[in-house]
Amino acid sequence: MPYDPSAFPPFAVTVDLVVLTVRRHALCALAVRRGEPPFQGRWALPGGFVRADEDLSQAAARELAEETGLRAHDPAVPAQDNGAHLEQLATYGDPKRDPRMRVVSVAHLALAPDLPAPRAGGDASNARWAPVDELLKQGGYGRDGEPVAPLAFDHAQILADGVERARSKIEYSSLATAFCPTEFTVGELRRVYEAVWGVALDPRNFHRKVTGTPGFLVPTGGTTTRQGGRPAQLFRAGGATLLNPPMLRPEV
């Protein structure tokens, strides 16, 4: 059977981004306000069409840079901290997920430290970091009492999947360091785990665990006191990507 362009239905392919960070002890995601129908005025995940000559990961990295200014981490330079962590999450292709046409969206998950301020095409009012519980609270009310509309399209599902991926992945990988600046303390790393998992961890056992896991942390020699209290040692992420033994999420 020769190649017949009419033999398959045409699809639009997009990438959507779940960009997570930890701000003020809460796991937050980047949301942008839609400027056009459908779902005009509603919050959504950042994303856009994949271009004709682009790989999926390239498209995701481009969108991430456009929305946040973050460069994606180059997997070829693992030891070096040259940007945010970016990985493919899952693909969503319900025929009715976009009322305009048949769109298949390849969602990606990005983890970033707190630093950057949102910038959606230069217009800051159309992009914000929002706590994920707030974004996922369907039909509830935000911290300011305003009613919260659910995210556009199936983005609530995508965000929930991304959060779940992040929660489970910091158990057995060193990914939690992607939420930290280049140099960080054990306490800062612990607060990342606490924010992502939504639990309190024992500082003493946590310290013993992470410093005892080979390849997880390497001391830089410096110390800091930016948290108040006794100065803490500074660390960088070690070469290990898989943690053995893994971090254990406390019982549900």
Added chain:
Amino acid sequence: MPYDPSAFPPFAVTVDLVVLTVRRHALCALAVRRGEPPFQGRWALPGGFVRADEDLSQAAARELAEETGLRAHDPAVPAQDNGAHLEQLATYGDPKRDPRMRVVSVAHLALAPDLPAPRAGGDASNARWAPVDELLKQGGYGRDGEPVAPLAFDHAQILADGVERARSKIEYSSLATAFCPTEFTVGELRRVYEAVWGVALDPRNFHRKVTGTPGFLVPTGGTTTRQGGRPAQLFRAGGATLLNPPMLRPEV
């Protein structure tokens, strides 16, 4: 900005299947022989175009049924064994992955017990179960001394990703039972782990572990002697999907 069909490039969207089973102590994958260019005559993963009105998981289930006769497991009936396990794996969209046109493939992973014989459109010579090491052995020689051509397209990468997913997922989930018939013995389950991981496990510690993990196995009361030796108790898969504590893959 109104909807403009020319604003995005059209893609073809396919599903490809990594169907794994355990045969004769080896992890095997379903391969089909391509009957048309490109890669005519080469082995490939089964798959096909997503139809215009189909969800991705529906398309994957349809292809699985067409190629193997297996029904996909309905997630709404978790305790019941009504088919093979099927889950989305990852999406592959390199612009050059198909020389004919821009194709994005949403790969799925299926795990099945040994029973079914391949049937690719009724022609058995164009479908076979092949050990995954053989399919992934680039440019080597098969067990029969024949030279082995690498899989078509990027299917070697997809298969490798699927195998890795299966290897890690049987650690912390009860998915290994998807490789077993409805009723099975602890020894049969152990041989699944040994085949998928490619290691030897201590029968005594394995027995203690799986029978001690709550929700993993439920005894049916029957026994069997089909393996020779002392009769073994028969079990069904329990309700648990996540294993706590997980099975531990021995050191590399």
Added chain:
DNA sequence: GTGTTTATCGTCAAGCAGACGACTATGATC
């Protein structure tokens, strides 16, 4: 100095994992 905060080290008991001995129940072989 005193109190507060955070970091870090130590101790102890419970539980789990790996190594491996021992026993059991079947079929195969002589």
Added chain:
DNA sequence: GATCATAGTCGTCTGCTTGACGATAAACAC
């Protein structure tokens, strides 16, 4: 039928990890 081989099942022991928590250290605020 005795013996052997095979596979399944139960125990034991030892070392390591974990979770709970006491104790000490080093900063800052007053």
